[in-house]
Amino acid sequence: xxxxxxxxxxxxxxxxxxxxxxxxxxxxxxxxxxxxxxxxxxxxxxxxxxxxxxxxxxxxxxxxxxxxxxxxxxxxxxxxxxxxxxxxxxxxxxxxxxxxxxxxxxxxxxxxxxxxxxxxxxxxxxxxxxxxxxxxxxxxxxxxxxxxxxxxxxxxxxxxxxxxxxxxxxxxxxxxxxxxxxxxxxxxxxxxxxxxxxxxxxxxxxxxxxxxxxxxxxxxxxxxxxxxxxxxxxxxxxxxxxxxxxxxxxxxxxxxxxxxxxxxxxxxxxxxxxxxxxxxxxxxxxxxxxxxxxxxxxxxx
Amino acid sequence: xxxxxxxxxxxxxxxxxxxxxxxxxxxxxxxxxxxxxxxxxxxxxxxxxxxxxxxxxxxxxxxxxxxxxxxxxxxxxxxxxxxxxxxxxxxxxxxxxxxxxxxxxxxxxxxxxxxxxxxxxxxxxxxxxxxxxxxxxxxxxxxxxxxxxxxxxxxxxxxxxxxxxxxxxxxxxxxxxxxxxxxxxxxxxxxxxxxxxxxxxxxxxxxxxxxxxxxxxxxxxxxxxxxxxxxxxxxxxxxxxxxxxxxxxxxxxxxxxxxxxxxxxxxxxxxxxxxxxxxxxxxxxxxxxxxxxxxxxxxxx
Numbered sequence: 102x103x104x105x106x107x108x109x110x111x112x113x114x115x116x117x118x119x120x121x122x123x124x125x126x127x128x129x130x131x132x133x134x135x136x137x138x139x140x141x142x143x144x145x146x147x148x149x150x151x152x153x154x155x156x157x158x159x160x161x162x163x164x165x166x167x168x169x170x171x172x173x174x175x176x177x178x179x180x181x182x183x184x185x186x187x188x189x190x191x192x193x194x195x196x197x198x199x200x201x202x203x204x205x206x207x208x209x210x211x212x213x214x215x216x217x218x219x220x221x222x223x224x225x226x227x228x229x230x231x232x233x234x235x236x237x238x239x240x241x242x243x244x245x246x247x248x249x250x251x252x253x254x255x256x257x258x259x260x261x262x263x264x265x266x267x268x269x270x271x272x273x274x275x276x277x278x279x280x281x282x283x284x285x286x287x288x289x290x291x292x293x294x295x296x297x298x299x300x301x302x303x304x305x306x307x308x309x310x311x312x313x314x315x316x317x318x319x320x321x322x323x324x325x326x327x328x329x330x331x332x333x334x335x336x337x338x339x340x341x342x343x344x345x346x347x348x349x350x351x352x353x354x355x356x357x358x359x360x361x362x363x364x365x366x367x368x369x370x371x372x373x374x375x376x377x378x379x380x381x382x383x384x385x386x387x388x389x390x391x392x393x394x395x396x397x398x399x400x401x402x
Numbered sequence: 403x404x405x406x407x408x409x410x411x412x413x414x415x416x417x418x419x420x421x422x423x424x425x426x427x428x429x430x431x432x433x434x435x436x437x438x439x440x441x442x443x444x445x446x447x448x449x450x451x452x453x454x455x456x457x458x459x460x461x462x463x464x465x466x467x468x469x470x471x472x473x474x475x476x477x478x479x480x481x482x483x484x485x486x487x488x489x490x491x492x493x494x495x496x497x498x499x500x501x502x503x504x505x506x507x508x509x510x511x512x513x514x515x516x517x518x519x520x521x522x523x524x525x526x527x528x529x530x531x532x533x534x535x536x537x538x539x540x541x542x543x544x545x546x547x548x549x550x551x552x553x554x555x556x557x558x559x560x561x562x563x564x565x566x567x568x569x570x571x572x573x574x575x576x577x578x579x580x581x582x583x584x585x586x587x588x589x590x591x592x593x594x595x596x597x598x599x600x601x602x603x604x605x606x607x608x609x610x611x612x613x614x615x616x617x618x619x620x621x622x623x624x625x626x627x628x629x630x631x632x633x634x635x636x637x638x639x640x641x642x643x644x645x646x647x648x649x650x651x652x653x654x655x656x657x658x659x660x661x662x663x664x665x666x667x668x669x670x671x672x673x674x675x676x677x678x679x680x681x682x683x684x685x686x687x688x689x690x691x692x693x694x695x696x697x698x699x700x701x702x703x
Contacts, residue, residue: 106618227530229536232534257593292419293624323596330598
């Protein structure tokens with residue numbers, strides 16, 4: 102299924118999530134008992150890769166005693182499960198980033214879903230409504246409170262990530278915790294009571310003092326650190342004056358198409374280090390640098 | 403600010419949410435003490451309207467003793483607050499729907515933010531991580547755990563809402579709890595590990611057995627019952643055969659542009675009752691019926 106116009110990271114697994122089986126404990130047990138069922142191999146929260154760089158899968162017999170399993174869905178007819186992952190002490194989220202550069206987006210998608218669910222379960226052993234203990238259910242796609250009976254569903258946080266454009270250049274910024282020379286699109290969480298377009302305008306104004314006229318959606322992808330939905334947009338800026346929020350950005354500048362292309366291609370004289378291909382900021386920058394002209398009649402730089 | 407291409411419900415308040423003041427208790431107290439500060443009048447969770455149909459605002463002196471206040475932001479220079487709303491016993495969410503048909507979208511936006519926050523606070527008196535009591539902070543835009551110190555932020559659930567198109571018609575469906583004759587766009591929550599486009603394809607397949615090729619974003623809006631981000635899309639269906647999930651839909655059919663226009667205009671011979679103007683399904687249906695042709699070369703029906 103070619104769902105969107107642009108191929109984004111952490112998408113394209115093509116599996117049937119088979120929501121219809123999640124509440125059917127007998128069916129889940131039957132699927133897990135099948136000889137062709139597969140269990141995702143994990144190292145703490147991280148994936149294990151085969152020699153060819155693909156996800157490593159084992160049989161359900163490899164499951165540790167007493168470990169819950171997440172039902173990922175059906176790959177054709179084959180049931181796919183993942184152990185409910187637990188972090189290895191000292192394991193850092195960024196250690197997986199070098200693996201991700203080698204992984205196919207569809208493999209990253211399957212692993213990403215398992216990772217997001219694992220983090221959500223780890224953060225929700227108790228009920229926010231009554232404080233009682235909650236328990237794993239729905240094949241991992243929920244937790245039920247043992248006290249008040251409230252059902253809780255995995256949280257997905259929508260995040261806008263955007264390029265403001267002005268006069269043939271786009272705004273890229275640098276957060277203090279980024280690796281050396283890295284710049285990327287600006288981003289922020291969508292708040293209650295605002296649209297995607299309003300969140301884009303608010304974040305650009307808050308972080309960089311930039312006012313925008315028009316916002317246009319480009320693409321989306323999940324981001325499993327721990328569970329965001331990234332919504333990538335382009336926005337037309339009214340001017341190029343900047344007023345940076347030093348808590349959010351340590352630097353920002355307007356980059357030309359030639360500069361963005363050099364960064365994406367890893368050119369030695371590029372003015373900055375681009376975000377990696379599995380980040381939607383990369384997709385958004387490439388889309389703009391190679392194809393996009395927001396204002397009609399303006400030639401590519 | 404004309405943020406998006408289409409005007410959607412619950413948007414356009416144009417206020418500065420002034421996130422920069424939320425953690426500054428002294429500043430918030432100073433803003434609340436100002437003579438020009440305004441407090442949103444509420445009836446339980448519902449808005450109170452003036453004779454002219456606009457939101458009713460009072461002074462902070464009207465605040466009940468001991469009631470927390472949410473800092474909505476600055477309207478120009480004027481600070482806007484809302485009491486942390488509590489449901490009136492017996493008050494139903496749908497009772498507000500007749501008020502919403504009279505409200506300006508920018509008023510609905512301000513009230514919607516206050517309502518979403520109120521519901522979120524009411525559902526999160528305890529910490530999901532450790533089970534201890536949490537307390538109101540950040541001017542209402544968070545809760546802090548008194549046990550483990552975890553900060554919790556208001557939840558926003560991304561929801562896809564979409565029209566599958568085939569041969570000049572779009573699919574509308576009817577959920578069992580809808581009012582008589584109401585049909586609308588299909589919808590569902592985005593899950594961890596999927597993009598907007600994948601969620602659209604999954605929901606159309608799960609609910610109606612429809613397979614789609616291409617998905618295109620149209621518009622977004624918040625929905626304060628209790629706190630969703632609605633993401634409206636069009637999708638190109640491969641065929642028009644339907645296989646309905648009876649738990650989700652009691653009926654669905656492919657409607658022509660003429661039928662959709664009749665429904666949106668409230669024509670007596672319309673084949674169904676359209677969703678109300680403040681719902682993004684209405685915006686999406688009108689956008690498709692009046693302007694949209696996904697497949698090139700096909701004349702409007």
